Amino acid sequence: MSGRKRKQSWESEDQTKPHDKDRSDGVHVKSGMVKSHYFLDYHQRLGEQFFNQPCISLAKALLGKVLVRLRADGVELRGRVVETEAYLGGEDRASHSAGGKRTERNTAMFMTPGTIYVYPIYGIYLCMNVSSQGEGAAVLLRALEPLQGLPLMRELRAARRKEGARTLKDKELCNGPSKLCQALDIQRCFDRRDLSSDPEVWLETEPQRGPQEADLHAVVSAPRVGIDSHGEWATKPLRFYLRGHHCVSVLDKQAERLAPSPENTSFFDSSSVDGRSTELN
């Protein structure tokens, strides 16, 4: 698998170790300074070549990649992408760019692949997308597995909740498109920024130690969430998630009953090997 290679041709030398100087002090977490193991590995920032692929392809390729947010206070927040949705533009009636419609809001969808598209939803929330190859096409990030900076994530998420509400479990920190924006402090002003060059937010491959997390899960393809009113486009399987992963926002049991296509299947049956099979039923 090419994903195992130490170095990818699309990654230029100056992009592979972003903010190296910030790493040693990027994990001040209250007391007990604990360096997470993520600092011990060589991270590879994804560059423009990675993002320059068709929308559905990018939506699948993003699974297992790590979203990183470096805050002004030096804290780094990390989460592994476990669920995405493709919005194709053009014929895709559910896309903000349906029919090639270009507005002030969705301009980022038409920009260079790797451009962040952040939009407000229901007045109070945000969603984060990544533009892909294809006119007006973009991938919505729907869920992450929290990896680093969980205390701050919990703090950021709690700010919007009732005082005294129960503490959120780890898996509840980023299991929704707007939840992950809150937990990683993704702001509206991140709209139109470039993931391959921005100093405050980027994507990485996982540390290369054994099989990648994404390799241990089959990919489930399911209809997208919350777009019931868009005719045939509501049913197309343009949502993708890591089967059996406990951080996915909404499981689709019907979709999971379908045999995964060979290209999406690892050499393991995830439900029997990943120790999380309780999530399946």
Place this chain on the structure above:
DNA sequence: ATCGGGATTGCCT
């Protein structure tokens, strides 16, 4: 100037 819908979440039953 006004109106209607929305790629969601959290809380309540």
Place this chain on the structure above:
DNA sequence: GGCAATCCCGATG
């Protein structure tokens, strides 16, 4: 599982 919250955006007149 239902439903209110809450307001931006884009379309329309």
